[in-house]
Amino acid sequence: MSATLGVLIQMALRNLVVHRVKTGVVGLIMFFGTFLVVSGTAMLDSIRGSMEKSITSSLSGDIQVYSSEAEDALALFGSMGMSTPDIGEIDEFKPLRETLLEVEGVKAVVPMGIAMATVFGGTEIDRVLSDLRVATRDADAEGTAMRVEQLVQIAERMRKDVAMAAKASSEPEKTQDQLASLDRVLAPGFGADLAADPSGTLDWLDNKVAPIAADGRMLYLRNIGTNLDTFPQTFDRFRLVDGELVPPGQRGILLSKAFYEKQAKNFVARELDKIKKSLDQGKTIAEDAVVSELVARTATQYQRIQFQLSPKDAVIVTERLRTKLGRTDGDLAALLQEFLKMDDANFADRYAWFYQEIAPRVRLYEIPVGEEVTLRSFTKSGYIRAVNVKVYGTFEFSGLETSDLAGANNLVDMMTFRSLYGKMTDDQLDELADIKASSGVKQVSRDNAEDALFGGGGSLEAETTTAGAGFDEFAGLTLGAAATAGALDTTQYTTAQMEDGLALTAAVVLDEGGDVPAAIERIEAAAKAKGLAVQAVGWETASGIVGQIVMVLQVVLYTAIFIIFLVALVIINNTMVMATMERTTEIGTMRAIGAQRPFVIVLFLVETMVLGAIAGGLGAGAGALFITWLNHVGVPAVADALVLLFAGPRLYPVFTSGNLAFGMGSILAISALSTLYPSVLAARVLPVVAMQAKE
Amino acid sequence: MSGIVRLMDVVKDYPLGKVTVHALRKVNLTIDKGEFTVIAGPSGSGKTTLLNLIGCIDVATAGEVLVDGKSTGKLTDKQLTSLRLNSIGFIFQSFNLINVLDIRQNVEFPLLLQGGLSKAERQARVDDVVDKVGLRQFASQRPNELSGGQRQRVAIARALVTRPAIVLADEPTANLDSTTGTQIIDLMKEINHQDHTTFIFSTHDEKVMKRADRVVRILDGMLEAAGLSESRGPSESGGEQVHA
Ligand SMILES: Nc1ncnc2c1ncn2[C@@H]1O[C@H](COP(=O)(O)OP(=O)(O)OP(=O)(O)O)[C@@H](O)[C@H]1O
Numbered sequence: 001m002s003a004t005l006g007v008l009i010q011m012a013l014r015n016l017v018v019h020r021v022k023t024g025v026v027g028l029i030m031f032f033g034t035f036l037v038v039s040g041t042a043m044l045d046s047i048r049g050s051m052e053k054s055i056t057s058s059l060s061g062d063i064q065v066y067s068s069e070a071e072d073a074l075a076l077f078g079s080m081g082m083s084t085p086d087i088g089e090i091d092e093f094k095p096l097r098e099t100l101l102e103v104e105g106v107k108a109v110v111p112m113g114i115a116m117a118t119v120f121g122g123t124e125i126d127r128v129l130s131d132l133r134v135a136t137r138d139a140d141a142e143g144t145a146m147r148v149e150q151l152v153q154i155a156e157r158m159r160k161d162v163a164m165a166a167k168a169s170s171e172p173e174k175t176q177d178q179l180a181s182l183d184r185v186l187a188p189g190f191g192a193d194l195a196a197d198p199s200g201t202l203d204w205l206d207n208k209v210a211p212i213a214a215d216g217r218m219l220y221l222r223n224i225g226t227n228l229d230t231f232p233q234t235f236d237r238f239r240l241v242d243g244e245l246v247p248p249g250q251r252g253i254l255l256s257k258a259f260y261e262k263q264a265k266n267f268v269a270r271e272l273d274k275i276k277k278s279l280d281q282g283k284t285i286a287e288d289a290v291v292s293e294l295v296a297r298t299a300t301q302y303q304r305i306q307f308q309l310s311p312k313d314a315v316i317v318t319e320r321l322r323t324k325l326g327r328t329d330g331d332l333a334a335l336l337q338e339f340l341k342m343d344d345a346n347f348a349d350r351y352a353w354f355y356q357e358i359a360p361r362v363r364l365y366e367i368p369v370g371e372e373v374t375l376r377s378f379t380k381s382g383y384i385r386a387v388n389v390k391v392y393g394t395f396e397f398s399g400l401e402t403s404d405l406a407g408a409n410n411l412v413d414m415m416t417f418r419s420l421y422g423k424m425t426d427d428q429l430d431e432l433a434d435i436k437a438s439s440g441v442k443q444v445s446r447d448n449a450e451d452a453l454f455g456g457g458g459s460l461e462a463e464t465t466t467a468g469a470g471f472d473e474f475a476g477l478t479l480g481a482a483a484t485a486g487a488l489d490t491t492q493y494t495t496a497q498m499e500d501g502l503a504l505t506a507a508v509v510l511d512e513g514g515d516v517p518a519a520i521e522r523i524e525a526a527a528k529a530k531g532l533a534v535q536a537v538g539w540e541t542a543s544g545i546v547g548q549i550v551m552v553l554q555v556v557l558y559t560a561i562f563i564i565f566l567v568a569l570v571i572i573n574n575t576m577v578m579a580t581m582e583r584t585t586e587i588g589t590m591r592a593i594g595a596q597r598p599f600v601i602v603l604f605l606v607e608t609m610v611l612g613a614i615a616g617g618l619g620a621g622a623g624a625l626f627i628t629w630l631n632h633v634g635v636p637a638v639a640d641a642l643v644l645l646f647a648g649p650r651l652y653p654v655f656t657s658g659n660l661a662f663g664m665g666s667i668l669a670i671s672a673l674s675t676l677y678p679s680v681l682a683a684r685v686l687p688v689v690a691m692q693a694k695e
Numbered sequence: 696m697s698g699i700v701r702l703m704d705v706v707k708d709y710p711l712g713k714v715t716v717h718a719l720r721k722v723n724l725t726i727d728k729g730e731f732t733v734i735a736g737p738s739g740s741g742k743t744t745l746l747n748l749i750g751c752i753d754v755a756t757a758g759e760v761l762v763d764g765k766s767t768g769k770l771t772d773k774q775l776t777s778l779r780l781n782s783i784g785f786i787f788q789s790f791n792l793i794n795v796l797d798i799r800q801n802v803e804f805p806l807l808l809q810g811g812l813s814k815a816e817r818q819a820r821v822d823d824v825v826d827k828v829g830l831r832q833f834a835s836q837r838p839n840e841l842s843g844g845q846r847q848r849v850a851i852a853r854a855l856v857t858r859p860a861i862v863l864a865d866e867p868t869a870n871l872d873s874t875t876g877t878q879i880i881d882l883m884k885e886i887n888h889q890d891h892t893t894f895i896f897s898t899h900d901e902k903v904m905k906r907a908d909r910v911v912r913i914l915d916g917m918l919e920a921a922g923l924s925e926s927r928g929p930s931e932s933g934g935e936q937v938h939a
């Protein structure tokens with residue numbers, strides 16, 4: 001038997017040498033196929049490993065437990081869809097926490113909730129108007145004149161924008177109205193109007209002019225409510241960047257550093273940061289079109305600095321800019337424009353100067369650390385809630401600093417989460433019952449119940465906004481009195497008060513090296529025994545968009561592997577069919593002198609599989625070498641999203657014997673599969689053809 | 696019932712499009728063990744067809760073919776193959792060696808298919824037959840390095856290595872010059888004498904026919920009447936064959 005196999009392999013090898021071209025073509029495909037499988041699966045496994053590190057240690061824990069009544073899948077890092085997914089609710093966190101902590105292998109349980117909120121960042125015009133109010137009230141003629149001048153400049157810019165937008169507007173009347181309002185500001189008599197009736201004119205400006213610019217000045221925050229006392233210990237990638245941690249028992253928000261830098265920062269500063277990043281990557285303003293356009297655009301935004309400077313600071317900056325640029329005259333606008341006209345030679349200097357001289361004098365961040373901020377959210381019933389919280393600091397997850405995905409979430413305490421989420425507490429429900437009883441109103445629906453409770457002064461018959469209303473409506477409402485935030489809540493809460501009550505999920509951290517699927521089973525069994533309607537999912541599923549990215553990568557990889565193997569299958573099949581036809585005499589002779597059909601089948605199978613083993617072995621080896629090389633140099637996370645996948649700025653992939661075995665196994669399987677038909681064809685060759693052979 | 700090969704009323708038809716070619720028409724033939732038989736006839740007369748049936752690489756349309764006591768019409772492909780492997784040796788007109796194997800491996804090949812022998816036993820057998828055909832010094836060369844006559848010797852060695860009851864050769868000299876052809880026939884004859892192996896081969900070469908113990912003549916798929924078509928006698932007296 002072994003002697004026969006020996007001869008078969010020898011025949012296979014020699015046939016491979018004889019049919020060099022066929023061997024070369026088929027071998028090359030096999031080589032690439034195996035190379036792709038080994039290096040691809042090694043990369044994917046490495047990414048999955050690094051992703052596990054970054055996700056489990058930053059936000060999700062190993063397992064997420066949430067309501068089994070959820071309509072949608074949990075997506076901690078956000079989902080592909082636009083709407084907020086319905087992941088159900090956990091009405092009482094306490095029993096769930098107690099149950100989970102009893103499960104074998106569970107190290108920690110942290111409550112979580114997801115709530116979206118907006119922060120009204122305010123526009124330049126808002127700031128100018130509020131400064132103008134102060135100036136007119138104080139009868140500060142100089143300040144008033146300066147603010148009016150700024151207002152006119154803003155109105156000019158806005159008029160251009162509106163006129164441009166008017167061409168495509170579906171509401172010509174509205175744009176006409178807006179243009180008329182702006183024209184009044186731009187008219188020569190406006191200063192006199194203001195002087196004649198300061199408060200009336202200012203109200204008119206607030207109601208008519210400010211809203212024109214209101215669009216797009218909203219900052220959207222994705223907040224994860226959690227136990228802020230235990231979070232930093234449980235998730236060891238957490239690192240405070242600015243400010244301080246929220247003191248134990250206090251309400252507050254910690255902003256993601258990435259969000260803070262990319263969304264909340266002054267536009268000009270943000271653009272300068274972007275340019276610096278590009279230049280740090282080795283690009284130049286002179287040669288890179290994207291960067292040079294960025295520089296050009298930044299220069300046009302000088303007003304975003306100009307209008308933020310107080311009159312006193314404006315004078316100082318004007319003076320210093322003159323010195324800096326070597327000018328004897330020129331107003332602030334002109335100087336700023338010139339300053340922002342940057343090239344490769346002066347960028348570093350201007351950048352440093354900006355942060356040294358200008359940044360401290362403007363509102364560098366829309367939401368400054370240490371200040372109070374009003375978070376607004378749509379509750380589930382479409383009502384707007386407003387909550388005031390203090391911004392204690394900013395944080396990042398170490399290794400994931402540049403990842404937008406990792407930085408998409410801000411952290412709030414559970415109380416604030418519950419307010420934003422809009423679920424009524426028992427107390428509030430009682431209060432609602434009282435209102436109902438005392439007011440004698442016919443019916444308080446669940447929809448307008450919140451209105452009754454939170455709608456500062458609004459009557460019970462107040463209209464309720466419908467869920468999913470557009471943001472225009474939202475913007476309009478924020479200007480009115482519909483949602484007032486109330487005073488900052490500085491009550492000292494206990495851990496129980498913070499944790500117990502509504503949560504959306506429980507993040508479960510397992511003991512070191514815990515088996516996730518097994519723990520999920522144990523958790524679901526324990527929850528079932530206690531009658532808790534929850535489900536448990538692993539970090540990969542729970543992470544949402546990120547898990548989907550890995551899935552997409554997986555699909556792409558397996559599709560590529562599938563295609564290359566399909567091509568291999570077809571080509572090997574075809575060449576082997578041709579080989580069969582060329583070799584009918586040889587096959588017929590073997591059959592005539594006593595070879596059974598299975599022998600012929602094995603002969604052909606062995607031939608392709610020997611080639612598969614050699615070419616596949618080389619491919620697998622090359623794949624392993626390639627991964628080793630990548631491990632040496634590191635794969636840079638070129639896109640921000642990759643930082644999260646790579647758990648840092650570079651991925652150092654490794655391969656396992658499993659990757660090699662999978663590569664070899666699949667190429668051998670493909671070899672066998674592709675030779676099946678040709679070898680059966682060969683086995684059908686009749687022994688008589690041996691007799692018909694001609695030299 | 697004697698005879699290592701017996702054909703009784705054997706008919707072989709080949710369908711060829713709409714017509715049927717009657718390659719063999721009611722052939723009756725008995726060949727005894729140890730005979731050195733020539734099937735002679737012009738081109739298209741049915742020699743190869745006859746050898747195919749005897750060699751179990753094809754089956755008759757009608758009639759019965761008995762090889763080594765087995766009726767081939769009743770056997771499965773597997774059984775036929777095994778009968779070929781164990782009872783029959785083949786020598787082809789075009790030698791039909793496996794080009795990627797060397798001479799020794801070509802000769803050893805049927806033994807590997809048979810299995811059962813140890814490496815040493817196989818080695819001994821191969822050496823024995825390779826010696827017999829006088830190719831010892833070429834044993835590790837590849838077929839395409841040899842001349843036609845040498846290749847046919849390899850084929851003979853391969854046919855003999857399993858010690859078959861019957862060796863079949865379809866025009867074994869057709870691709871050889873006449874001197875070499877004669878040498879090949881002489882070699883076969885010598886082996887026939889020494890080992891009493893039954894040889895059946897076809898030819899239309901008169902010179903080859905003269906070396907046979909027995910000449911079976913075939914024409915249009917029919918054997919010429921016994922006594923007329925067949926002649927028996929020592930090859931030495933081949934020239935005195937009665938012919939019609
Ligand atoms: N596979 C086949 N299909 C159709 N007809 C065939 C087939 N094989 C042989 N024949 C026909 O059967 C007849 C006998 O052919 P066979 O090959 O047995 O003759 P032969 O005596 O060996 O001739 P040659 O000396 O040319 O080899 C011929 O008429 C031939 O055309």
Ligand SMILES: [Mg+2]
Nearest residue numbers: 742743744865
């Ligand atoms: Mg013939």
